[in-house]
Amino acid sequence: MSDFVYDLIGLTAGVFFILALKGLSHPRTARRGNLIGAFGAGIATVVVFFHGEIKNLWWILGAIAVGTIVGVPAARKVQMTQMPQLVALFNGVGGGAAALVAIVEYLSLGDTATTAEVIFTVFTVVVGCVSFSGSIVTFMKLQELMTTRPVVFPGGRFVIAATLAAVLGSSGWVVVELGTTPLLVVAGLSLAFGILFVLPVGGADVPIVISLLNAFTGLTVAASGYVLQSTLLIIAGTLVGASGTILTRMMAEAMGRSLFGTLFGAFTAKPQDTSGVAEDRPVRSGSPDDVAILLNYARRVVIVPGFGLAVAQAQHTVRELADLMIAKGIDVAYGIHPVAGRMPGHMNVLLAEASVPYDQLAEMDEVNPTFGQTDVAIVIGANDVVNPAAKTTPGCPIYGMPILEVSNSANVIFLKRSMRPGFAGIENELLYDPKTMLLFGDAKASLTKVVSALKAL
């Protein structure tokens, strides 16, 4: 295959990626968009084999087979609740792959590398390694293999600044001195920096960081495209880098956070005074029958789902409850916070799985003004997204995040497993409000009991 034809096919794949991102931005075309992207990636991969000399063919095919055997079942079997960490992991391995590609290309170029090639190689290695180790830490946070709270240690910011300085310094060393050892030093320091950079980020902000690291990986792919002289990699990587940056900003806005606050908030946040005080105060807990009675006499009910609904896999049961209430003539809506769950849109995906009609899903801006006319707000496994501390307690980790104002409704029911605070680790004052009733237990078990109690009325 001639270079011209090869490059033309590469360009076609780039156009497919643009169409894929465009498709993914609209609900009706999203799935097709994803398939177009997959098709583009597929042809890009196939044509490489028909261009230039291919050594080690069986090794390459074997490695692709191994990657497929690992990746496909992981993607197929993962539960909806664990999807965010899987995306984080996929992003991390992509960053790792880009860093390795740059290292191998550097080894084979040896002394013939131009300064520009060395600079781009170092960039790929640095950002790829940061993306890799950072994504592993976000994975561990989401999987709760480690604490979800911000990890801050004395002098942390100086350690981070020093590591960053060391990364930059050693990068300069590679460019001046060349050689494999300096490059490996850069890789090691970058891995350390990736870990240090994500550790102080609080659990609730992790999705934003995943998105940011995703954009980073895009840029590394673009940089490796320069080293490998591949137009396709430059286009694809830059597209992901640019769209990922915009997406990160949109996510941060949806959470009412600045990107800076997300990354460095843990260092500037004032200590909270609410954490110790609140624990021994009385709460009003009720039985499933109490909840059913309250619902039976309501005219308007808003269901606020959160991560607890996802964990309990209670999406079908909640739909059953909603259908039952609608049959009784009650006005039912789901109030969807953009970042309820562990990722933006998590709840929409979950409820769509239970075939909840779209017209019942209300976004935050639509539903907030209606809480005044709402008799009962049922909060199922959500906490931070309804926590009034976001409005009342400056300095708390979620301060400034827009919330669902369930406290404006006449009654609030919390379905919770325990009094444990939410993912962000902040006490919720609303739990102690006199108009709040708590129903403890697994969301699915509780909902099932409420459904049968409501049927019996």
Add this chain to the structure above:
Amino acid sequence: MEALTPIAVISIFTLSVFVGFEVVSKVSSTLHTPLMSGANAIHGVILVGAIIVASHSDTTLELTLSVIAIILATINMIGGFVVTDRMLEMFKGKKGETK
């Protein structure tokens, strides 16, 4: 292959940045997660780069590293598209979405 001139690279980069900004400028928060996941799968195209470096690896070290790179990139690409499709599968056949 002829080397890409710096100006060609800068042009491709700059135009791609603008296209990347434009295509996702208006997207409902519902689609943030699938969009991130789809973009994530697209950068799995680093697989092409991994195959290129593997195809001219001469030493065991180079081959070992590039085989690992291919495995990781394949996981990123194929796994990424499959998981995005699974997320979006749940949206299909629904009416009334206006955003």
